[in-house]
Amino acid sequence: MATRRRAREVVLQMLYEADINPGREPESSLDFITRRMRGRKALAEFAQSLLRGTLLHRDKIDQELARYATHWSLSRMAVTDRNILRLGAYEILVGGTPGRVAINEAVDLARRYGDRNSARFVNGVLDKLLHSQPVAEKAKG
Structure with a gap:
């Protein structure tokens, strides 16, 4: 059964590949999606939209993530964690x-694809990012 969660998993696979094989x-x-x-x-359109948007805005997203990933540069993060963060931030x-x-989705x-500390790390970074947004943006969540 295909769901939005499954769509995000497929997008994560494509983001991972784009990160290590940008060609x-x-x-x-x-x-593939x-x-x-x-x-x-x-669901295919949803996933394609997530992939396109995340890749299109990756530089801006990476700048934001770098601000909130305390003591971690993006290059030092596990590839999986980095791309889960990119998707969630997008x-x-x-x-x-x-x-x-x-x-929650990130x-x-x-939990499923990272190591034992990934879920806590992703939650912390994205929570900081969410709370940095203007009040109108937070109201969506």
């Missing part, structure tokens, strides 16, 4: 997902 054609990533969503057009800053939902990804 992949964007069309092949979008085709479509296949993984097994014909669920709305959803908070640009994607329109309520902040708490974005954090923490669930970190």
Whole structure:
């Protein structure tokens, strides 16, 4: 069964790949998403939107994450954690997902794909990011 959580997992895979192998054609990533969503057009569009948006805003997102990842540079983070943070930050800053939902989804990804400290780390960084937003933005979460 495909869900938005599954869509985020697929996007995480594509973000991970883009991070370690930036030469992949964007069309092949979008085709991969479509296949993984097994014909669920709305979920494929949601996932494609997350991927495009996260990649498009990656520089801005990385600047924000660097501000709130105390004592951690992005280059020192585990690739999985870094990309979970990017996805969560995109959803908070640009994607329109309520902040708490974005954090909960990111923490669930970190529990599943990160190490034993990833969930706590992701939660802390994204919580700081969410609380740094103007009041109108926080109201969404």
